Amino acid sequence: MLVLTRKTNxxxxxxxxxxxxxxxxxxxxxxIGINAPKKIDIHRKEVFIAIKEENHEAVKTVSLDSLKNFIRKS
Known part of the structure; x- marks a missing residue:
């Protein structure tokens, strides 16, 4: 981890x-203000963790059969 000291502005x-x-x-x-390209997602850490957990739970609920059916229909 890089640790820096900064003042206002x-x-x-x-x-x-x-x-x-x-x-x-x-x-x-x-x-703080963050300037970054729009393609980069920026989240507070607690929001990022919640998104990861929600995505993990969503993956667990998808059955292999439903995924195969989805691929066939595409």
Whole structure:
């Protein structure tokens, strides 16, 4: 893990396409802005985990027979 110290209005870049800017700091909360291409999904970690869990559950509910039927109809 890379650890950086930044002040308000300072930024970091990730690759050539992503820039993260510190917008404000109030107590223990930091407001950040993220500029990234639209093709990159950006989620809070708890939302990302919930999406992964939901996708995992959805895969478990699909039967092999229903998948075969879907492929035949396509």
């Amino acid at each position: 300072e930024a970091i870049t990730i690759g050539e396409d992503i820039e993260i800017t510190i917008l404000s700091i109030h107590g223990d909360q930091v407001k």
